[in-house]
Amino acid sequence: SASFSSVPFDPWRRPTHDDDDDDDRDGDPPPTTRGPKTLRRLHLRRSVLSQSTGSSLVEWGHTKVLCSVRGPRPFHCSGLSHGGSGGGNGGKAALLCQVRYLSQIGLRPESLARRSFVGDASHAGAKLPKDVLSTSQDAAPHVSSSNSSVAAFPDETHLSRLLHDALSPAVMSDGPGGNRAVDVYVHVLQSDGGAFGAAVAAATLALADAGVGMRDLPCVGCAAVMSAGGNGRERVLADPSEDELLRAEGVVTVAMMPNWREVMVWDQCGRMSVEASREAMEVARDGCVTVAKFLRNCLLEGP
Amino acid sequence: MTSKTKLSSAHLNEGQGEYTIQNETSGQEWILDAYRSLEPRNYLKEFTSQNVRPCGRPFHTSRPITILTSFLKRNSRGSAMVTLGGSDKIGNTDDSTSSSSGTTVIAACTLLVGHPGNATPTHGDIDVLVTASPLSGPRFDIMGRESVDSVAAFYNYPHGSNARAATENDNGNGNHGGHGQNYNCNNNEDGTRNYDAPHPLDIKQLESWIRRTLRSSRYIDPTELGIEPGKSAWRVRISIHVVNHDGNVWDAALLSACAALADLKLPVVEVNRKDGNVRIVDGAEGGIGGDDNGVEAEKKKVQRREGRSLTLGPVPVPLTIAILPSNNNSNDKANKNGKSNPIFLVDPTHLEEDVACGNFVTLVCNTDDEIVDFNKKGSGSRLSLNRISALASMGFGRAKELEPLIVKDR
Numbered sequence: 237s238a239s240f241s242s243v244p245f246d247p248w249r250r251p252t253h254d255d256d257d258d259d260d261r262d263g264d265p266p267p268t269t270r271g272p273k274t275l276r277r278l279h280l281r282r283s284v285l286s287q288s289t290g291s292s293l294v295e296w297g298h299t300k301v302l303c304s305v306r307g308p309r310p311f312h313c314s315g316l317s318h319g320g321s322g323g324g325n326g327g328k329a330a331l332l333c334q335v336r337y338l339s340q341i342g343l344r345p346e347s348l349a350r351r352s353f354v355g356d357a358s359h360a361g362a363k364l365p366k367d368v369l370s371t372s373q374d375a376a377p378h379v380s381s382s383n384s385s386v387a388a389f390p391d392e393t394h395l396s397r398l399l400h401d402a403l404s405p406a407v408m409s410d411g412p413g414g415n416r417a418v419d420v421y422v423h424v425l426q427s428d429g430g431a432f433g434a435a436v437a438a439a440t441l442a443l444a445d446a447g448v449g450m451r452d453l454p455c456v457g458c459a460a461v462m463s464a465g466g467n468g469r470e471r472v473l474a475d476p477s478e479d480e481l482l483r484a485e486g487v488v489t490v491a492m493m494p495n496w497r498e499v500m501v502w503d504q505c506g507r508m509s510v511e512a513s514r515e516a517m518e519v520a521r522d523g524c525v526t527v528a529k530f531l532r533n534c535l536l537e538g539p
Numbered sequence: 540m541t542s543k544t545k546l547s548s549a550h551l552n553e554g555q556g557e558y559t560i561q562n563e564t565s566g567q568e569w570i571l572d573a574y575r576s577l578e579p580r581n582y583l584k585e586f587t588s589q590n591v592r593p594c595g596r597p598f599h600t601s602r603p604i605t606i607l608t609s610f611l612k613r614n615s616r617g618s619a620m621v622t623l624g625g626s627d628k629i630g631n632t633d634d635s636t637s638s639s640s641g642t643t644v645i646a647a648c649t650l651l652v653g654h655p656g657n658a659t660p661t662h663g664d665i666d667v668l669v670t671a672s673p674l675s676g677p678r679f680d681i682m683g684r685e686s687v688d689s690v691a692a693f694y695n696y697p698h699g700s701n702a703r704a705a706t707e708n709d710n711g712n713g714n715h716g717g718h719g720q721n722y723n724c725n726n727n728e729d730g731t732r733n734y735d736a737p738h739p740l741d742i743k744q745l746e747s748w749i750r751r752t753l754r755s756s757r758y759i760d761p762t763e764l765g766i767e768p769g770k771s772a773w774r775v776r777i778s779i780h781v782v783n784h785d786g787n788v789w790d791a792a793l794l795s796a797c798a799a800l801a802d803l804k805l806p807v808v809e810v811n812r813k814d815g816n817v818r819i820v821d822g823a824e825g826g827i828g829g830d831d832n833g834v835e836a837e838k839k840k841v842q843r844r845e846g847r848s849l850t851l852g853p854v855p856v857p858l859t860i861a862i863l864p865s866n867n868n869s870n871d872k873a874n875k876n877g878k879s880n881p882i883f884l885v886d887p888t889h890l891e892e893d894v895a896c897g898n899f900v901t902l903v904c905n906t907d908d909e910i911v912d913f914n915k916k917g918s919g920s921r922l923s924l925n926r927i928s929a930l931a932s933m934g935f936g937r938a939k940e941l942e943p944l945i946v947k948d949r
Binding site: 284285286287288291298300302304306334336338419421423425426427428478 | 610670677681784
């Protein structure tokens, strides 16, 4: 849409949209900005749901993610995890991860269209024609019984799979007394870029809140590579927001266990040069370490 | 439940080592938890016989309500989160040592443009979608349905579950033919048997109830949702998600829908008169100079409609009351003449809802002293007319109390 290319992009003054809450202010205090390596404001809360064993709420900038953990419970009565995303252990999952966008509102249709994992990314235009939004969801009442819009489902499965990959090395599911099964349910209330990062942070907090033993605190850092522009060098931005993600050439997402210094997930999409990819990886890793500090603080001192 | 982190490994090496969070619940709490889970009816009776509820409230008091609006601004145009009881989650309460134990429901509105019906060319529409997930509670499955069959075995509701087992054939309780139960018999004082079992939350029922109530109350004027008569109109889709189910989701869901509608701001739109296309004008583009825009607009045959909030009619305020079956107060001598003397609990928690076994009264009133909706559910209780008018006056009181919460700052 027109607004993206008309406003020049300055990596040293990335808007944080913190003043989005007051629409009728005439922008009297100037909108706050952040530099290329600054992460967004992080807000972590533990134990927010009374009916879940462990729960957490993470606000990462404007991305809001809620996570609930059930378990740990003995392996053989894990009723909900029949052949879940366990993969190689014979169809029985020790860790079931599920990421869901809150139906209709978790994800903007335009980001779904542009960065969706469905189909070819080169069709950058909106793949959802306008009448899809207004007619298909309403004309088929049985579709609304599912928890998410159909178009977001591949994204959700991809994120669930990534979450499982990020958490399973860290969660100790074979404790004394047999294997334990743990269910992790993540709901993205609002996605503003970095939903995966927020999901992993929320899952980590909720797992710790539930008392599941973990080897380390998985964290995620994300970096976007913006196109070269005039001076021929690509810019790497840490922790991109949704608008920045839509303009980026490529995105690198890294999940690692900071103390063990091991990477669990390295997800890269888009095109970038090798140097930019390396720089993005380092930026993402620094982001991980920073987030890990916040997570530890929240667990040790928080409510 | 307090939890502390404890370093359980001997060697510390720059953060390496084992941290475990230990839940230090004493033995007494375990016994209480077990009693509450296995015999909820008797557990609740211990409290109601002293005229109080497990959370300490009197019978006719509801939990404090927190409404937080406009917190999902990115993808929706009006949003609200309603919490019954408990502490405010997203707000910055720095002293919350206990987990928030309240029913929490999130509602958000998204807008679509559609074709108005032929009979009502100027009317828009409101649609409601309710979802739940395993997040909401331990009995919810992935699709958001609450199942009670798995826990009915633990409750002392043998006739209800066994009677259903005779027809459904899938209960592991064993089928003893339905009569002559030895340890499981649940006889009332007057000889009748209790056939009830806790009713799960039915989100489809909730959805249609909210839709019906919103449409039949005069809360929203549907002509405000029209854009171009006969050609295009707004369809407001309210997505409601049950975040935490601790009883009384019905109230919380309707309140959140009302608050989200109060928070809704219809955006500025440009209507292209030639082909009827409606385009939402972004806030940034809205402020281009006035005269130029008027001339341009005429050339393009485009017309702007102002963005605005909806004018609201009287707020439909719900009130849910759980009716405990009358055999609970067996100490009451008034049972002699055969009339039931049930206990009414306003704004029930999860435990109280289970014990009530689906006997509720939900009434929706507004401040104009009108009853918008009256719904008595459940087969285990019967109400007299006096009771009904008493409940109605409670409903009106609640409407007066809650309306300023929803329409604040307007």
